[in-house]
Amino acid sequence: MTAAPLILLKDIWYFALPGAALKPGGTKAKILLGEPVLFGRTKPKDGGPGDVFAVRDICPHRGVPLSEGSFDGQEVQCPYHGWKFGPSGQCTHIPSLVEGQDFDIAKIKVRRYPVREQNGLVWIWMGKDEPDQEPPGLPELPADLRPTLTKAMLFPCNMDHAVVGLMDPAHVPFIHRSWYWRTGPIKLKTKAKEFGPSPYGFTMKRHKPAITLAYRILGAAPETEISFRLPGVRIEHIRIGANSVWNFTAVTPIDDTQTEVSNLFFWTTPWLGLLKPIALFVMDHFLGQDRDILIRQQRGLKYDPTLMLIRDTDTQARWYYQLKNEYLRAREEGRPFVNAVKDTVLRWRS
Numbered sequence: 367m368t369a370a371p372l373i374l375l376k377d378i379w380y381f382a383l384p385g386a387a388l389k390p391g392g393t394k395a396k397i398l399l400g401e402p403v404l405f406g407r408t409k410p411k412d413g414g415p416g417d418v419f420a421v422r423d424i425c426p427h428r429g430v431p432l433s434e435g436s437f438d439g440q441e442v443q444c445p446y447h448g449w450k451f452g453p454s455g456q457c458t459h460i461p462s463l464v465e466g467q468d469f470d471i472a473k474i475k476v477r478r479y480p481v482r483e484q485n486g487l488v489w490i491w492m493g494k495d496e497p498d499q500e501p502p503g504l505p506e507l508p509a510d511l512r513p514t515l516t517k518a519m520l521f522p523c524n525m526d527h528a529v530v531g532l533m534d535p536a537h538v539p540f541i542h543r544s545w546y547w548r549t550g551p552i553k554l555k556t557k558a559k560e561f562g563p564s565p566y567g568f569t570m571k572r573h574k575p576a577i578t579l580a581y582r583i584l585g586a587a588p589e590t591e592i593s594f595r596l597p598g599v600r601i602e603h604i605r606i607g608a609n610s611v612w613n614f615t616a617v618t619p620i621d622d623t624q625t626e627v628s629n630l631f632f633w634t635t636p637w638l639g640l641l642k643p644i645a646l647f648v649m650d651h652f653l654g655q656d657r658d659i660l661i662r663q664q665r666g667l668k669y670d671p672t673l674m675l676i677r678d679t680d681t682q683a684r685w686y687y688q689l690k691n692e693y694l695r696a697r698e699e700g701r702p703f704v705n706a707v708k709d710t711v712l713r714w715r716s
């Protein structure tokens with residue numbers, strides 16, 4: 367099997383950044399899917415929480431990034447000639463215009479991208495048309511819960527390698543080794559996991575995970591359910607008695623060669639907050655191990671080798687490519703998306 371040509375889906379919600387990264391009156395510039403985007407959060411005069419917005423980070427006048435300018439909480443001002451734009455992208459002021467000059471600033475707009483903020487997660491829609499769906503929610507997540515831990519890492523590879531690398535179970539015993547987890551000689555165990563289709567993706571059905579140190583700290587026998595969804599969102603819901611932990615991972619393309627991987631945790635158990643420093647260390651370590659092997663993989667990929675996806679460890683990766691192709695085709699043909707994943711048990715040793 368050859369490397370599938372990279373397709374970046376456009377008409378879909380991508381995780382952009384944690385809402386906490388945007389204070390009222392603040393902005394953040396990012397490149398997403400090869401496009402410069404300026405995120406901001408308004409600062410309402412009544413002191414409200416403010417709304418997140420996203421506009422193309424290029425002034426329509428002479429191309430200066432708007433992020434080089436300023437934001438007063440209501441309008442973004444370009445530093446070059448001082449044009450101002452509202453959160454909708456509408457130009458509101460051109461300082462050089464003289465009274466009576468016949469110029470309709472209502473026609474001047476910078477592209478605005480639809481955004482949504484839910485549970486402290488900011489999503490962006492970069493498609494041509496307005497969104498016709500909503501971003502994914504997390505199962506059973508209370509509406510007022512915000513992430514407790516947030517980590518983002520830049521992977522120097524395209525989105526597909528990042529997604530496939532994160533969902534592949536066979537690398538775990540080889541790559542995720544550390545003094546506190548999986549020490550000593552590599553020992554593999556036979557695993558059998560039930561999978562089934564779920565919206566725009568698939569789910570590893572609720573099961574009791576192997577007790578590892580991390581789970582042992584949490585106490586009672588946990589149960590976990592892991593779902594993957596296009597474009598690159600993995601949601602693990604761990605139930606421990608009456609409490610829950612959600613591990614949210616999102617893969618967002620910066621461009622064709624760089625990808626941001628974000629990992630956020632939500633939990634309903636306040637005392638878990640005590641473990642924050644340890645958890646951050648572990649997240650950094652694990653994600654760093656995934657990134658490091660992908661960096662090494664790039665050294666081989668530059669020779670454009672033929673790649674393989676074998677059963678059953680790479681079945682999730684196959685599904686990912688199938689789902690993505692189907693998503694693209696269904697949009698092009700203007701028909702409903704058909705999920706080809708069937709209920710099945712995948713077996714592997716890891």
Ligand code: FES
Nearest residue numbers: 425427428444447
């Ligand atoms: S380039 Fe932005 S105002 Fe002229």
Ligand SMILES: [Fe+2]
Nearest residue numbers: 531532538656
């Ligand atoms: Fe990994």
